[in-house]
Amino acid sequence: MYMLWSIGMTEFFTAVTQHHFLQYALAAGLLAGLGCGVIGSYVVVKRIGFLAGGIAHSVLGGMGAALFFGFSPTTGAFVTAIIAALIIGMVTLHSKEKEDTLIAALWATGMAAGIIFIAKTPGYNTELMSYLFGNILMVSRHELWLMTALDLLVLLLVGLFYKQFLAVSFDEEFATLRGVPVTAFYLLLLVLVAVTVVLLIQVVGLILVIALLTLPAAIAGHYTRTLAGMMLLGALLGMGFTAGGLAIAYTPDLPPGAVIILLAGLFYILSLLLYKLRTR
Amino acid sequence: MTAAPVIELDNVSFRYGDMIALENINLSINAGEFIGVVGPNAGGKSTLLKVVLGLLKPSLGSVKVLGRSAFESRTRIGYVPQYPRFARDFPITVEQAVLMARLGQTRWWGGYTRQDRAKALQSLQETETANLLKRRLDTLSGGQLQRVLLSRALACDPQILILDEPTANIDQRVEVEIFDLLKKLNERLTIIVVSHDIAFITSYVTRVACLNRTLMCHETAHIDGKLLDQLYGTHVHAVEHRHD
Numbered sequence: 001m002y003m004l005w006s007i008g009m010t011e012f013f014t015a016v017t018q019h020h021f022l023q024y025a026l027a028a029g030l031l032a033g034l035g036c037g038v039i040g041s042y043v044v045v046k047r048i049g050f051l052a053g054g055i056a057h058s059v060l061g062g063m064g065a066a067l068f069f070g071f072s073p074t075t076g077a078f079v080t081a082i083i084a085a086l087i088i089g090m091v092t093l094h095s096k097e098k099e100d101t102l103i104a105a106l107w108a109t110g111m112a113a114g115i116i117f118i119a120k121t122p123g124y125n126t127e128l129m130s131y132l133f134g135n136i137l138m139v140s141r142h143e144l145w146l147m148t149a150l151d152l153l154v155l156l157l158v159g160l161f162y163k164q165f166l167a168v169s170f171d172e173e174f175a176t177l178r179g180v181p182v183t184a185f186y187l188l189l190l191v192l193v194a195v196t197v198v199l200l201i202q203v204v205g206l207i208l209v210i211a212l213l214t215l216p217a218a219i220a221g222h223y224t225r226t227l228a229g230m231m232l233l234g235a236l237l238g239m240g241f242t243a244g245g246l247a248i249a250y251t252p253d254l255p256p257g258a259v260i261i262l263l264a265g266l267f268y269i270l271s272l273l274l275y276k277l278r279t280r
Numbered sequence: 281m282t283a284a285p286v287i288e289l290d291n292v293s294f295r296y297g298d299m300i301a302l303e304n305i306n307l308s309i310n311a312g313e314f315i316g317v318v319g320p321n322a323g324g325k326s327t328l329l330k331v332v333l334g335l336l337k338p339s340l341g342s343v344k345v346l347g348r349s350a351f352e353s354r355t356r357i358g359y360v361p362q363y364p365r366f367a368r369d370f371p372i373t374v375e376q377a378v379l380m381a382r383l384g385q386t387r388w389w390g391g392y393t394r395q396d397r398a399k400a401l402q403s404l405q406e407t408e409t410a411n412l413l414k415r416r417l418d419t420l421s422g423g424q425l426q427r428v429l430l431s432r433a434l435a436c437d438p439q440i441l442i443l444d445e446p447t448a449n450i451d452q453r454v455e456v457e458i459f460d461l462l463k464k465l466n467e468r469l470t471i472i473v474v475s476h477d478i479a480f481i482t483s484y485v486t487r488v489a490c491l492n493r494t495l496m497c498h499e500t501a502h503i504d505g506k507l508l509d510q511l512y513g514t515h516v517h518a519v520e521h522r523h524d
Contacts, residue, residue: 171366179384
């Protein structure tokens with residue numbers, strides 16, 4: 001077993017030095033890992049995993065429409081993700097009891113619209129599968145630059161407003177009393193979740209985004225005392241899972257997105273067991 | 281301390297949908313007072329505090345805090361909630377939770393300043409919890425958490441301190457310690473505290489506001505069994521506490 005693992009890893013790292021597409025895939029994995037660790041920490045502590053899932057799935061509508069009308073699917077994903085985040089955010093703030101229903105509605109109708117648009121666009125099968133499950137091996141240089149820009153934007157905003165995001169995530173009522181514009185920061189946080197979702201769709205596809213957005217941060221939460229620590233460890237774990245999943249998937253020719261998620265899921269279960277034993 | 285009104289409620293009413301929570305409340309609180317708000321469950325105590333904090337807007341009437349609207353003055357009030365509104369397993373240290381009180385008084389970008397940290401430490405020292413500075417919040421006992429939440433309220437340099445049943449979930453020894461501390465803080469702050477235990481708080485507060493949708497204010501010396509029966513709508517046994 002160890003021999004097979006060792007041969008597989010050697011084969012992968014040799015291939016990375018030879019093939020641009022693998023170098024791009026590895027870079028995309030590392031960039032996605034960074035975003036998922038930072039924003040995923042907010043998703044975990046604020047318990048908005050379902051909300052993030054709703055944003056991710058509704059994005060298919062925008063990607064499908066963009067493809068059908070001849071625009072870049074990434075542009076469609078961006079616009080839809082941000083609109084979905086703002087709609088869900090406003091409903092959450094003003095009518096909490098309708099939040100679940102609205103997220104479920106956006107989730108399903110977004111996907112349905114996307115499937116119809118893609119069905120009416122030639123070559124839909126390949127496109128649909130890569131949107132749903134990701135295609136990290138097809139990431140282009142242009143997409144890498146875009147991912148880098150998105151990561152920098154996320155890091156810049158989180159660095160500037162770390163205090164406010166922490167306060168809004170921790171105790172909205174107290175943040176209001178301290179004069180923090182809670183609505184604005186909550187909506188900005190959801191927009192950052194939307195941006196990260198688009199970032200991650202490249203790697204694992206929209207169906208699996210929710211796992212990469214929660215699992216590395218949730219594991220990090222077992223070992224850290226602060227949100228910043230959770231973000232740092234979450235980002236390192238996210239990078240480890242994407243790079244590791246890519247490496248494991250290479251030799252047996254498995255879908256990298258699915259392997260990345262399985263790896264993260266396995267580590268999460270192990271970490272949860274250890275955490276329960278430690279805190280019992 | 282001068283006896284100028286710091287909080288003025290003029291004919292304030294508040295309703296949640298069809299349910300009236302507060303009705304025609306008139307209350308004037310002077311600087312330096314220590315007011316105890318008592319009354320039955322669902323009598324409107326927490327609603328009254330939230331109206332004063334500017335978190336709820338009255339359906340009728342007006343609220344002035346420190347000469348301005350309640351919402352405008354909210355940053356000058358230290359608040360200890362009845363139930364912590366945060367997830368107990370949130371990854372945050374005591375220091376970071378207390379530092380949050382500096383929002384609104386510190387720079388808008390980046391981390392907290394050295395002065396903010398010094399202020400947070402000073403507030404923790406005041407409640408004798410400075411040794412907990414680096415502890416994760418979810419490792420604290422109930423009494424320790426209440427003291428830390430009191431530090432958080434103090435770290436914003438408030439002029440008024442509002443506490444909603446700060447000792448509801450802790451043992452009586454700690455309750456006495458916290459009220460002794462509040463008595464000391466009353467030398468420089470106006471304090472409003474909600475409590476179920478009218479007999480206990482009468483030895484600390486200067487005035488009692490009895491609230492059951494409407495309000496009756498009394499000097500502590502005037503609280504008797506008849507008044508309690510009237511307030512709670514049933515016969516109430518007064519239990520005398522000793523704080524030696």
